[in-house]
Amino acid sequence: MARSFFGGVHPKGYKELTKEKAPVILQPKLVSIAMNQHIGRPCSPLVQVGQRVLVGQKIGDGEGLCVPVHASVSGTVVAVENHATPGGTYTLCVVIENDGRDTLFPGLKKRENIDGLSPEELIAIIREAGITGMGGAGFPTHVKLSSGLGKVDTVIVNGAECEPYITADDRLMRESPERIIRGLQVIQKILRPKRTAIGLENNKPAAAAAMKQALPADMELLTLKVRYPQGAEKQLIQAVTGRQVPPGGLPAQVGCAVFNAATCAAICDAVYDGLPLIRRIITVTGQAIREPGNFLAPIGTYYSELIEAAGGFVKAPDKVLCGGPMMGIAQHRLDCGTIKGNNALTCLLENKKSSYEPQCIRCGKCVEVCPMHLQPVFLHRASTKSDLAKLEKGNVMDCIECGCCAYTCPAEIPLVQSFRRGKQLLRAQKAKEAAK
Ligand code: SF4
Ligand code: SF4
Structure with missing residues (x-):
């Protein structure tokens, strides 16, 4: 059944630019990994200039509401200094020169079976893996899980990807449905919900088919009407359960917890493969890009390298956005590295500029x-x-x-x-x- 919510708009999707492009694996020359990629306290760096680091090695951590960050490539630390980040601020970053060998940190621990692990132990693994919400908000996932213990009866996976241009989650659902499901089963083991639903918009038939094939009997797959912002947390909860999160309230107050599809896959990687959150699919798109596509890029890959991998600019863009055209943040420089919540880089032409001072005409x-x-x-x-x-x-x-x-x-x-x-x-x- 197609479902929806109050309000919203129907912007043109432009998803055809990248939706058939399978992610290309990138090996950037350098990565710049920000010590503050989440809501909460920033990490303190644990490495120094000149030090050799390996993929998955912890390079920053902190106390309180904080999640660690890890090396996303193997190589040498060449700088620990303030750098530009997609949020438009300067943040302490660890810059690593990639040796191209992709050598894994030996401390990463694989697990065949997680039956004997308690919810608290699983939450601790998720925290150590540096997992934050990958839909953009950057809220620490271990905090969402621990604050939902005993309160949540419905877990919802957000596969809506309603923002125009972006197809990163679409590709993830097509290529790795089993990782999303395994991560979701970990969440079920922690929160013990009565109902588990995966919501995606009905403009992703290939993703829906792939997810359906991997779906266990205790999960539902719901197709939702294409309407922006279907993927916003409160709107998704309303569309799936009919419940309304009160103003200023949190989903747990109405018994719900929402996780992005990419976050579920990251939980699977962390719990079963011992792999921290070190890479993600990012859509590089927009009319200014010569060959729009999806890339599996290490966290911290410079925007300039992503644009180069996508064939460069056809024409100088009028606007470069971290994210999509509706909620994206305008970028004024390309020498900043991607962060965990960064699912797209959208480069647009013809940014309409009014020649008059905008005046409200009270149209409502x-x-x-x-x-x-x-x-x-x-x-x-x-x-x-x-x-x-x-x-x-x-x-x-x-x-x-x-x-x-x-x-x-x-x-x-x-x-x-x-x-x-x-x-x-x-x-x-x-x-x-x-x-x-
Ligand atoms: S940006 Fe804010 S005020 Fe505008 S439609 Fe969205 S929620 Fe409402
Ligand atoms: S009421 Fe004013 S602010 Fe709202 S849409 Fe109309 S012109 Fe824009």
């Missing part, structure tokens, strides 16, 4: 499409005036930055930027109050 279209039931038109006015009371009353913190309102706005107002600013203002005010 943004309200009709907001999947979070917000009032973007009023939030934008509040943000412009730095009216913190109205921003808070209007629940700006619930904005998932999906970009539906900006996509539909006839005045082309940069609404998402406006809400990001509004959120920053509110966070700053709260931090000030807490410091009093």
